[in-house]
Amino acid sequence: MKPTATPELVAEPPSAAPAPPAPASAWRAYQSAASTGIDEKELIERHLPLVRNVVDRLKLNLPAHVDADDLYSVGVTGLINAVRKYDPVQNTTFGAYATMRIRGAILDELRRMDWCPRRARAKARKLKEAISDLEQKFGRTVTDEEVRAALGLSQKDYAKWLEGAKPVCFIAIDQVSDHEHSEGTSLHDVIADEADVPARDRMEKEELMQLVAQRIQELPDIQKKILAMYYHENMRLAEIAAVFDLTESRICQIHSQTILSLRAYLTRMRNR
Numbered sequence: 001m002k003p004t005a006t007p008e009l010v011a012e013p014p015s016a017a018p019a020p021p022a023p024a025s026a027w028r029a030y031q032s033a034a035s036t037g038i039d040e041k042e043l044i045e046r047h048l049p050l051v052r053n054v055v056d057r058l059k060l061n062l063p064a065h066v067d068a069d070d071l072y073s074v075g076v077t078g079l080i081n082a083v084r085k086y087d088p089v090q091n092t093t094f095g096a097y098a099t100m101r102i103r104g105a106i107l108d109e110l111r112r113m114d115w116c117p118r119r120a121r122a123k124a125r126k127l128k129e130a131i132s133d134l135e136q137k138f139g140r141t142v143t144d145e146e147v148r149a150a151l152g153l154s155q156k157d158y159a160k161w162l163e164g165a166k167p168v169c170f171i172a173i174d175q176v177s178d179h180e181h182s183e184g185t186s187l188h189d190v191i192a193d194e195a196d197v198p199a200r201d202r203m204e205k206e207e208l209m210q211l212v213a214q215r216i217q218e219l220p221d222i223q224k225k226i227l228a229m230y231y232h233e234n235m236r237l238a239e240i241a242a243v244f245d246l247t248e249s250r251i252c253q254i255h256s257q258t259i260l261s262l263r264a265y266l267t268r269m270r271n272r
Contacts, residue, residue, distance in 0.1 A: 043083050044076075047098055051075035054102045062110075071106050078105030123161050126151065208266070215265050223258045226251060 055071045082101040086094050130150050134142040148158040216224060222244065229235040229243070237255070241248040 040080075040083060044079055047079060047083075047094070048076070050095065050098050051079055051102055054099060054106065058103070058106060066110075071109070074105050074109045075102045078102035081105070127161055211266065211269055212262065215262060219258065219261075223254060226255055227258060230255060 051072055055068055055075055058071065059066070059068050078101045079098055082094070082098040085101075086097050088094075090097075127147070130147050131142060134146055134150055138146075144158070148155065151158070151161075153161065216227065219227075226240055226244075229240045230237070237251050238248050241251045244251065
């Protein structure tokens, strides 16, 4: 994610406390394009610590793999929009207004990144609330039938709700493991690639192909030609039969016998 602000604006803000807000006259001058020395860049830089404050608060409730720098960049975009749309006439301080816009921009980005649809989260929340209310009412663990009846759902719909509310755990494979024996490696370095063929399997396959090729060379001439026409030239059995002036059933018989012979040969070689 890249911010829409200039590189100077997305740089790490100083650790000093936020500067006092600009007076209402400065905002009116800026928004009316008056030449008072107050420009957009100055107003944004003056309130950059607000972005870091919002990001730090949100980061407390987010998974470790969420990049705070990405959230900061999005937050700067929210600050820019706040500077451009703030109305000093309203009975709201710019700090409160900007915090709302920054937080909204970050939450929108987190929703965009979210794997779970909003409707599924709403159903999961209703399930949780229904279970909590029933347990408080009865003073015990409630059954599925009681929860389903409280929500007015059929068994089929209730099963779908439960399936959609199953917890899912995401793990960042590029994140360095904090295990004492990990030696600073990430899951990306240790998880096996299922698409990667082990060297032993690759060598066995190559040896198998060599055995098949060698055995085919030892076949009678008609069998070799039938295999070549059928598998390499994609000819139909009827077309091959016409070439040899034989019936299609006879060509099919020769083909089947040849395949069975090759399979028996490979079985013998594997059992040696």
